[in-house]
Amino acid sequence: MKHIIILGDGMADHPVERLGGQTPMQFANTPTMDLLAKTGRCGRLLTVPEGFNPGSEVANTTILGYDMHKVYEGRGPLEAASIGYDMQPDDMAMRCNIICLADGKIKNHHGGHLTTEEGTQLIQYLDEHLGNDRIKFIPGIQYRHLLVIKGASKDLDCAPPHDHPDEAWEPLLPKPIDHSPLTIDHYPADETANLLIALILKSQELLPKHPINVERAKRGADLANSIWPWSGGYRPQMQTLMEMYPNIHRGDVITAVDLIKGIGKLAGLQAIPVEGATGLSDTNYEGKAQAAIEALRKDDFVFLHVEASDEAGHDGDLTLKLHTIEDLDRRIVTPIYNEVKDWNEPVCIAVLPDHPTPVEQRIHVAEPVPFLIWHPGIEPDDVQTFDEISCVNGHYGLLKYDEFMNEFMKI
Numbered sequence: 001m002k003h004i005i006i007l008g009d010g011m012a013d014h015p016v017e018r019l020g021g022q023t024p025m026q027f028a029n030t031p032t033m034d035l036l037a038k039t040g041r042c043g044r045l046l047t048v049p050e051g052f053n054p055g056s057e058v059a060n061t062t063i064l065g066y067d068m069h070k071v072y073e074g075r076g077p078l079e080a081a082s083i084g085y086d087m088q089p090d091d092m093a094m095r096c097n098i099i100c101l102a103d104g105k106i107k108n109h110h111g112g113h114l115t116t117e118e119g120t121q122l123i124q125y126l127d128e129h130l131g132n133d134r135i136k137f138i139p140g141i142q143y144r145h146l147l148v149i150k151g152a153s154k155d156l157d158c159a160p161p162h163d164h165p166d167e168a169w170e171p172l173l174p175k176p177i178d179h180s181p182l183t184i185d186h187y188p189a190d191e192t193a194n195l196l197i198a199l200i201l202k203s204q205e206l207l208p209k210h211p212i213n214v215e216r217a218k219r220g221a222d223l224a225n226s227i228w229p230w231s232g233g234y235r236p237q238m239q240t241l242m243e244m245y246p247n248i249h250r251g252d253v254i255t256a257v258d259l260i261k262g263i264g265k266l267a268g269l270q271a272i273p274v275e276g277a278t279g280l281s282d283t284n285y286e287g288k289a290q291a292a293i294e295a296l297r298k299d300d301f302v303f304l305h306v307e308a309s310d311e312a313g314h315d316g317d318l319t320l321k322l323h324t325i326e327d328l329d330r331r332i333v334t335p336i337y338n339e340v341k342d343w344n345e346p347v348c349i350a351v352l353p354d355h356p357t358p359v360e361q362r363i364h365v366a367e368p369v370p371f372l373i374w375h376p377g378i379e380p381d382d383v384q385t386f387d388e389i390s391c392v393n394g395h396y397g398l399l400k401y402d403e404f405m406n407e408f409m410k411i
Contacts, residue, residue, distance in 0.1 A: 001247075001375065001411055002347045004292060004302040004336065007063070008328045009056060009257075010310025010357030012369045012388055018318060024359065025370070025387040028322050030329035032337055033351055033372070037386035040349075040374030043396025044388075045404045047354055047369060054366035055160060056310070057231065059354035061263055064303070065244055065405030074154060074233030075259060079146055082262030082271075085138055087235045092154055092192075094232035095259075096137065096147035098122055099161050100222040101204070106169050109161035109314065110143040112222030113280065118212050119143055122224060125210055130202055135195075140258045142279065147199075147229045153189040156196070158230035162314050163363045173197050174229070196229050203227040240268025241301065245409045251301030254291050256283055260305045269303060279307040281324050285331035292332075293339050296347060306332060313357030321359050341376065348375035348411045351386065352404075368398060375411060 011025060019027040047059040049068050057075040058068055076093035087093055098111040098119060114122070120139040127137035138146040159172040174196045176189035187195065207213055207225045216223055241248050253264025256277035264271055272291050276284030283306065292304045306328055312321035333351060340347040352371035355364050370391035372383075381395035396407065 002296050002300045002345060003248075003408060003411070004296060004304060004340075004347060004349055005063070005408070006328075006333055006336070006349065006351045007060070007303070007305045008309050008325065008351070008353050009305060009307045010313045010355060010364070011325055011328070011353035012356035012367070013313070013321070014356070014358045014360065016318065016360060023388050024318070024321050024325055026385070026389060028325040028329070030326060030386060032334040033329045033386040034384070036333070036337065036349065036351065036374040037372045037383050037390070039380050040372050040378050041381045041396060042370065042372045042383040042386070042391040042394030044368040044391050044394070044398045045352065045371050046398065046400045048366040049401055052366075053160065054355050054364040055231065056257075056354055056364075057259055057263070060260055060305070062401050063352070063354060063404060064241065064263065064267055065402045065409075066238065067402065071236045071238045072233075073236040075231035076146060077233050077235050078262035078266065079140060079144065079258045080138075080148070080235075080262065081265045082258040082260075083138065083140055083146065085146060085148070087148075088150075089234075090150050091148050092150070092152040092232050092234060094147045094149070094158070094229040096123070096145040097161050097228045097230070098143045098145065098207070098224045099226050099228045100224060101169055101226050102222075104168055104170070105166055106161055106164050106172070106228075107222060108165065109228070110311075111224030112216065114143045114224050116141050118224070119145065121212060122207060122210060126203055126206060126227065129206055130199060135199070141256070143224070144258055147227070149187075149192070149195070152187050152195070152232070153192040154233045155189040156193055156232065158196075158232070160230050161228045165314070165316075165362050169226075173200065199229070200227055236266065238266045242268050245405075247409060248301045250299040251303070252295040252299055253303045253305070254288055254295070255305035255307070257305065257307050260303075264303060269301075270299075280311055281308045281320055281327070283308055285327055286335070289332050289335045292336055296340060304332070309353070310357050313359050314362050316359055316362045318359045346376045348373065348408070350408055356388075371396075371404065373408060373411070
């Protein structure tokens, strides 16, 4: 049995009055996911352990079967793994967004949807002006970059910018949690927080002067006018999935998001690039689906991640979120199911979100997500459609954390 997880990031939601009280997953036209739910088995999954922020780094790592209490080191080290940055023992890596501030508030967490070319130019510009032997800005994808500070404390309260749209930014600046130094060579937490605040404020002086933002201002576009570092840590110690699940001999990760690629790499998965994969609603769905099919021909495990629904949720765009859910069904799940359903070596398919990103709240929330599991010959339960409400009555009930992966890999 081969296995594929198809993950629609942030796809789960709450009932929306504009949809007659249905959730976007209930309202959207998703015939293939509904078919898999009807002919497979369903349930719900808690993906965020108590005490953890409901971020994609936590939820996706948990879905893959890891105990966050043992492996969690923040988002930064995962993104470092993704872009191939070789973290040294004294490197504290942070996710570094380039965001848009306006009227004293966080207007958006993505700097007006920067392209990768724009984001690279801006982060390299900051490294030239603010980087030194201890501080380095490293380009990632679009607005998602990396800040590495040698010897810095990770004991910080750093607000994820996507969780605070339209909120005043100054009260959200980094704060120390622990004022004691880690070692004689490390900054204390309060000194690290002060350093980060200084870098944020300096970036706000520098970024508006860059030609990219000068041109954006002329056409009335959102400015990418501040950095926002968050979720820092040191290199995590993770077993590979092959060590955890003996029936996985070789696996792959397919994603446009550095974070997910980093999790996959640390989990021992091979990252498969897909031309035109963007992490937005214009991503190359067909390319991702075909890459997954080809990967399943030679390997026995695939983790296919699609970011589009999460970005639509953060932007509060209900129409777009519905389109992304339907695109996942029509352009990802359908071609994969149609291809593998009659293979001689059966393929087990799971479909689920990592967390809800309610379109009317525009943030991640730590609530159970629906999931389905299908393979040839599985005895179905009574669920007829794939959504947050129907899956309450599924065969698996409510699973927690690594229980999903343990059940999935038993098949």
